Amino acid sequence: MSGIAIGGGMQAVFNMDSLTLTVEDAPHPVAVPGGLIARVTLAGVCGSDVHRVVGHVKDATGRVSFGHEAVGVVEELGDGLNVDWGGLPVSVGDRIVWYAGSAPCGKCRGCRTTGEACDDRQWPLPSAVPNAAGYRDVASLSPLVPFFRVDGPVTDEEIVAFGCALPTAIGGQRRLGQIEPGQTVVVQGAGPVGIAAAMVVSLSPARNIIVIGAPAHRLELAREFGASSTINLDETSAEERLARVLELTDGRGADVVIEAAGVPEAFPEGVSLLARHGRYLLSGLYSGTREVSFNPVQLVLKSARVFGNLGSRPEVGLQALRFVQANRDRFPFSRIVTHRYELGSIAAALDAMQDGSAVKAVVTPRPPARRTA
Structure with a gap:
């Protein structure tokens, strides 16, 4: 009334x-x-x-x-x-x-x-x-x-x-398209958006889910939510992170990279981690005016695809709720x-x-x- x-x-x-x-x-x-x-x-x-x-x-x-x-x-x-x-x-x-x-x-x-x-x-x-x-x-x-x-x-x-991070992750996967069996996904960032992305991907047939972030306790959480490997951002250089991703992918690189770091420097590094025909999803760069130097030829040589990820249909909120209800015994949501x-x-x-x-x-x-x- x-x-x-x-x-x-x-x-x-x-x-x-x-x-x-x-x-x-x-x-x-x-x-x-x-x-x-x-x-x-x-x-x-x-x-x-x-x-x-x-x-x-x-x-x-x-x-x-x-x-x-x-x-x-x-x-x-x-x-x-x-x-x-x-x-x-x-x-x-x-x-x-x-x-x-x-x-x-x-x-x-x-x-x-x-x-x-x-x-x-x-x-x-x-x-x-x-x-x-x-x-x-x-x-x-x-x-x-x-x-x-x-x-x-x-x-x-x-x-x-995971608030709006889970709908962001679900909507991002829809924009990316299907993750095929045996593929490797790298997630840049170990905050709620990054961990949510790793969690959603962990229910796909991906072979590797690698989360790059810091500090160490966030990477521990990332493993609890589906990451198969983690790389500590504070303890490695960009060159070392690339070497580690190549090591975990038999020298090929990542089939999918999901940016959830929210800093512009993540973009050129993320492109460097991509394999040929890789897909790159930008989910964390929500604001800011800082610019970084980038050579777009890399995208051409790799035949890469880049997707922006902001906003989703209202029903994605319902998908997020159903995801939590269905997986609360699998993932320790409240620990976030x-x-x-x-x-x-x-x-x-x-x-x-x-x-x-x-x-x-x-x-x-x-x-x-x-x-x-």
């Missing part, structure tokens, strides 16, 4: 103009027709959030809400809403996961054709109005925000552990979450992700206050 005001609680507000972060009272949400109100129970901190708060991503102006990896409980359904985006019935009290940052406009040419290339995606959102951002106590989902009901024993931490913070300490959570001390930080809102009639 729509039109019932619920206390808005608190929200993290970021000023895109002054690059300042505060925690403030949130506006009171009202469930709109086709939308819902959810009490946030856990929100993941994404690397893209860090890029935004340090000023590397200028995708809005003024004061905004953010946090696009969230799990919560439905507190109110708007008129006309009775199923989630996967077609399952949804009721007050159900647990859901939603993807605020991937809400399509539904009207542009991209939405009407590919379904994953919205030309007018509205994110982040103005903090002055209720919205679906995860860094808050209560979220208001419009009819455009993809959400899915969560069933079974899967925990909030298991869902948020290394740091936990209350909403009032959101700045510390972002700092932990920025300095690399956290593999994955999560934010816990306040418990709900007693509601009165």
Whole structure:
């Protein structure tokens, strides 16, 4: 039933103009027709959030809400809403996961054709109005925000552990195409995006899955999530890493390289690791203006293919949820979450992700206050 005001609680507000972060009272949400109100129970901190708060991503102006990896409980359904985006019935009290940052406009040419290339995606959102951002106590989902009901024993931490990294990995594999039996995949980077990529690839018939990254404890996690070999970035030169990849591939190189490092220097090195007719997927270079020197002749001589990987269809979020539900006994998802913070300490959570001390930080809102009639 729509039109019932619920206390808005608190929200993290970021000023895109002054690059300042505060925690403030949130506006009171009202469930709109086709939308819902959810009490946030856990929100993941994404690397893209860090890029935004340090000023590397200028995708809005003024004061905004953010946090696009969230799990919560439905507190109110708007008129006309009775199923989630996967077609399952949804009721007050159900647990859901939603993807605020991937809400399509539904009207542009991209939405009407590919379904994953919205030309007018509205994110982040103005903090002055209720919205679906995860860094808050209560979220208001419009009819455009993809959400899915969560069933079974899967925990909030298991869902948020890879946040948008798992949909990124699933969508990236779709863009790459099939990995053939006996092929070698190199993953550059051992953060959530890199480990998620290795995990997804580990369910393919690949012969080798080599993760390049640092520090050592992240490489240990990468092995737990499917890597067959690891190379410590801090202890090797680019030449030594190339030699090791060639050693593991009988001198041929990698059939697939997945960039998940987020630094431009990874690109020329990744191309050097490719075998002839190799495929290179760029998943981590989300922002920045730094440039690196590169000889494109290498791509021609190797007949290589390069793919960019940003954004995906809403149903990939459902694929990610089903992946976690189906594989929670195979992979220790909750071990990815290394740091936990209350909403009032959101700045510390972002700092932990920025300095690399956290593999994955999560934010816990306040418990709900007693509601009165």
